[in-house]
Amino acid sequence: MSDARARILARMSQGLGRPCPDTVARVQREDAPMARQVVHHVADFIARAHALQSTTDRVADMAAVPAAVARYLRTAHLPLQGVMWPQFADLDWVAQGLALEMRAPQSDDRTGVTGCFCAIAETGTLLLHSGVGLSAAASLLPETHVAVVPVARIVTRMEQAFALLRSEVGSVPRALNFISGPSRTADIEQTIVIGAHGPRRVHLIVVDG
Amino acid sequence: MHATSDRFKSNARERLDDAGLQANLRRFGGGFAERRREAVGRVDDFEALRDRAAAIRTEVLENLDHWLLAFEAAAQARGTRVHWAETGADANRIVLEIARAAGVQRVVKSKSMVSEESGLNEVLESAGLTVTETDLGEYILQLAGEPPSHIIAPAIHKSRDEVSALFAEHHHTPPTRDIPVLCEQAREQLRPRFLAADMGISGGNFLIAETGSVAIVTNEGNGRMVTTLPRVHVAITGIEKVLPSLDDLAAVLRVLPRSATGQDITNYVSVLTGTRDPGASDGPQENHVVLVDNGRARLLGSALHEALRCIRCGACMNHCPVYQNIGGHAYGWVYPGPIGAILTPAYLGLENALDLPQASTLCAACEVVCPVRIPLPELMRVLREESFSRGLRPWHERLSIRLWRWLALPPRLYGVASGVAVRMLRALAGRDGLLHRLPGLDGWTEGRDMPAPQGRTFREQWRQRARRPS
Amino acid sequence: MNVGLFVTCLVDALRPRIGFATVELLEAAGCVVEVPASQTCCGQPGFNSGDRASGTELAMAFLRDFEHFDAVVAPSGSCISMIRDYPGLFAGQPEVAGRLAALAARSHELSDFLLNHAPQRLPAGKLQLRVCYHDSCSGLRTLGVKQQPRELIGAVQGVELSEMREAEVCCGFGGAFSVKLGVIATRMADNKCVNAAATGADAVVGGDLGCLVNIEGRLRRRGDHQTRVLHFAELLAEGLDSGHHD
Structure with missing residues (x-):
């Protein structure tokens, strides 16, 4: 195996006409151009999330989140059952009639309530990362994914999300999951069908306070 | 994958005569180009995004060995085991060894074109493992026993009725024309397999040198499933897929989905690094990356170097009028369309794919959409030059080029020859002014007439008019 | 000049x-x-x-x-x-x-x-003709020739231009391609004929004779002996000549 490595590397340095350098200086460039300018973080994030078939709600503070989750599930005639990340343990869920458990989801759990590390206005995308108490499956297995997005965590572009990770988390977590709306496929006759293997619905609760 | 790229002509003819396929190509072929156009229209300056993506990919290739080693070191520091495979067969052997060592029985796979190159599924299955493709298109093709015909929409050549028939046969469900119902059936079939799998195999859209991560983009969420749920994850990918940093990933992702499916961003972009955190509830306990050469390294610094910039978006085939008329299978290997016309001969040997670089009018519809600005027509021309200089083309073709060159250069000879040719063609033409058959040009006259020359050559007529002294 | x-x-x-x-x-x-x-x-x-x-x-x-x-x-x-x-x-x-x-x-x-680039603009011509225009690949994608012929044709009094579907898609000529891979070239030319016919035009106009011969060859083989296939230079010159006669 190490022979294969040596031979592949030798082939590359031969093709490139020099021995493999130990260090390489990056070409210095300005920030990469964005696809579209972000004028207003929150409004643009919400508009672009809608374009990805996410739905949104906006509430004043964290205390209002359980009511917003209940409202969404009831209006959509969805089961009031599921799992949530433990970071929301202190909120009053029971008063809203919600049976959300703080655990990793089973395949038949109906709703997964998660937070997010940050959200990206350029595309309307969420960034969740893995870790203890941050079940990745909670945003994947249940057919409804509800994510709580504090306004203060909406950044302009993906590069800023990476910068935030470097400053707040340090080393990159095992999994970064950028989520842009419900799962979908167009593999049969180029017809877009929402709800392929992952969630059929992504609902974002944008929290101002 | 077993290649039939040496039979391109007959493959193409067969596909042109396949009425079902033709109907499918016609119905679904144009959608991608339309959606890309719309997506580009929503961008402030798409050309600037292409410039940046091309610049990054160009920069990486200049020191690909360095960035690969940087990736390897960073990945190993996070507990990922990095394997190097010179050939597809080596890659298969490595994956099988990983599976055996980990006591794996059930494998779920998300789409990997490199594993199509190597024919990984066959190897794993003949070793007794159960392998399930989970990308819907790939799943359909696994049931059908067919290779993909497109790199991002593998089953684009199949109609809903064909899918329904396959599902009815394998799932024992009633046939349906309802596409969401078909998708639902696949979801129900595949969900338990995700949950029961011991090992997930994925491709890798990019390798990030900065962090030792594998980046995977999927819409269906199957890429997330196979890298989140099973206890072992193996990513198998080509050595050219490195990007130096996460910021480079951000820049390249601005062009990849827009060029591929016309989406502003793919539903799921996962950046995966190392193994499950202690105390976390998901993620693989064992993580491997298989770096596959299979012909790539020797392209570095060659005349085809720029083809390695490819980020596998499929835009070139979506815009290629040849691909749109014959479909992907005619190309006879993993990569169809313009990029396939370059990579197939590059990886399998030109003599095994001799007609592929000729399978283009050099119309450049591919070049103007390529998100990393690969000069695809120029690279096809490079391969044509190699065919010509190595004497690989048929004798009559070589002879006719030589003859043309011999005549085209000396003006006087050219004048005489074209004058004679014009007279001959006029003599052969029917009264309708058309040539219905031309000896040696059956390729033309099989399906088209040739309008006969109007009269004597322009040069002859011009000289005769002697309109002005020279 | x-x-x-x-x-x-x-x-x-x-x-x-x-x-x-x-x-x-x-x-x-x-x-x-x-x-x-x-x-x-x-x-x-x-x-x-x-x-x-x-x-x-x-x-x-x-x-x-x-x-x-x-x-x-x-x-x-x-x-x-x-x-x-x-x-x-x-x-x-x-x-x-x-x-x-x-x-x-x-x-x-x-x-x-x-x-x-010319020293003078062309005088206005005149010609009764319904046309559609095929964009040839090299001109279009390498040289940016798209509006130029349309503007010139549009200036000829009486010429009516209706755009065909997929006007920018290659007709299948491609030089030697049209012989080496004639079946594919024929299909591509056939698509072009279908799109041209759908416009109801009297003439398919283009700017490269290779494409025109390919399209005309397929049109005639399909049995269409009516639709003219013209280089825009022929159309413009015809327009100039008719214009002079007035």
């Missing part, structure tokens, strides 16, 4: 009328036109078949024949694209490459020349 006409080998052999129409248009636009007798071909047949050397030899011939002109014009986007490629064939010879680059920069596709 002293203009050298690069006739192109296809026009020379198959449809000299396009050459004469081009001369007429250039003169009407205020140019003094010369046709160097020693010109042959731009070299694409060999170059695109992998015989790079034939490209370099014909590039040198082009330099010999045309360097002394103020401008070079060809009724073909394809040949002009090839000419624009010449400097790149002389990477190791900066002097020749420089001269070729300078010459390539003043070599123009006919419609682009008439609209953007």
Whole structure:
């Protein structure tokens, strides 16, 4: 195996006409151009999330989140059952009639309530990362994914999300999951069908306070 | 994958005569180009995004060995085991060894074109493992026993009725024309397999040198499933897929989905690094990356170097009028369309794919959409030059080029020859002014007439008019 | 302005009328036109078949024949694209490459020349004709020829242009491709015929004779002997002639 490595590397340095350098200086460039300018973080994030078939709600503070989750599930005639990340343990869920458990989801759990590390206005995308108490499956297995997005965590572009990770988390977590709306496929006759293997619905609760 | 790229002509003819396929190509072929156009229209300056993506990919290739080693070191520091495979067969052997060592029985796979190159599924299955493709298109093709015909929409050549028939046969469900119902059936079939799998195999859209991560983009969420749920994850990918940093990933992702499916961003972009955190509830306990050469390294610094910039978006085939008329299978290997016309001969040997670089009018519809600005027509021309200089083309073709060159250069000879040719063609033409058959040009006259020359050559007529002294 | 006409080998052999129409248009636009007798071909047949050397030899011939002109014009986007490629064939010879680059920069596709580089605008012509326009690949994608021929055609009184579907999609000519992979080329030409027919036009108009021969060849084989297939130079010259008679 190490022979294969040596031979592949030798082939590359031969093709490139020099021995493999130990260090390489990056070409210095300005920030990469964005696809579209972000004028207003929150409004643009919400508009672009809608374009990805996410739905949104906006509430004043964290205390209002359980009511917003209940409202969404009831209006959509969805089961009031599921799992949530433990970071929301202190909120009053029971008063809203919600049976959300703080655990990793089973395949038949109906709703997964998660937070997010940050959200990206350029595309309307969420960034969740893995870790203890941050079940990745909670945003994947249940057919409804509800994510709580504090306004203060909406950044302009993906590069800023990476910068935030470097400053707040340090080393990159095992999994970064950028989520842009419900799962979908167009593999049969180029017809877009929402709800392929992952969630059929992504609902974002944008929290101002 | 077993290649039939040496039979391109007959493959193409067969596909042109396949009425079902033709109907499918016609119905679904144009959608991608339309959606890309719309997506580009929503961008402030798409050309600037292409410039940046091309610049990054160009920069990486200049020191690909360095960035690969940087990736390897960073990945190993996070507990990922990095394997190097010179050939597809080596890659298969490595994956099988990983599976055996980990006591794996059930494998779920998300789409990997490199594993199509190597024919990984066959190897794993003949070793007794159960392998399930989970990308819907790939799943359909696994049931059908067919290779993909497109790199991002593998089953684009199949109609809903064909899918329904396959599902009815394998799932024992009633046939349906309802596409969401078909998708639902696949979801129900595949969900338990995700949950029961011991090992997930994925491709890798990019390798990030900065962090030792594998980046995977999927819409269906199957890429997330196979890298989140099973206890072992193996990513198998080509050595050219490195990007130096996460910021480079951000820049390249601005062009990849827009060029591929016309989406502003793919539903799921996962950046995966190392193994499950202690105390976390998901993620693989064992993580491997298989770096596959299979012909790539020797392209570095060659005349085809720029083809390695490819980020596998499929835009070139979506815009290629040849691909749109014959479909992907005619190309006879993993990569169809313009990029396939370059990579197939590059990886399998030109003599095994001799007609592929000729399978283009050099119309450049591919070049103007390529998100990393690969000069695809120029690279096809490079391969044509190699065919010509190595004497690989048929004798009559070589002879006719030589003859043309011999005549085209000396003006006087050219004048005489074209004058004679014009007279001959006029003599052969029917009264309708058309040539219905031309000896040696059956390729033309099989399906088209040739309008006969109007009269004597322009040069002859011009000289005769002697309109002005020279 | 002293203009050298690069006739192109296809026009020379198959449809000299396009050459004469081009001369007429250039003169009407205020140019003094010369046709160097020693010109042959731009070299694409060999170059695109992998015989790079034939490209370099014909590039040198082009330099010999045309360097002394103020401008070079060809009724073909394809040949002009090839000419624009010449400097790149002389990477190791900066002097020749420089001269070729300078010459390539003043070599123009006919419609682009008439609209953007000629001393005078064309006088308005007149012609009753419903047409659709096929964009030839090299002109369109390499030279940016798209609006130029449409504007010229649109200025002819009585000409009605309706756009066909997939006007920018290749017709399948591609030089030797049209023979080597004739079945594919035929299908592509067939698509073009279908799209042209759907517009109800009397004529399919284009700017490259290769494409026109391919489209016409397929139209006739399909049994359509009515639809005319014209180079825009023929259309414009016809328009000028009818205009003069008024």
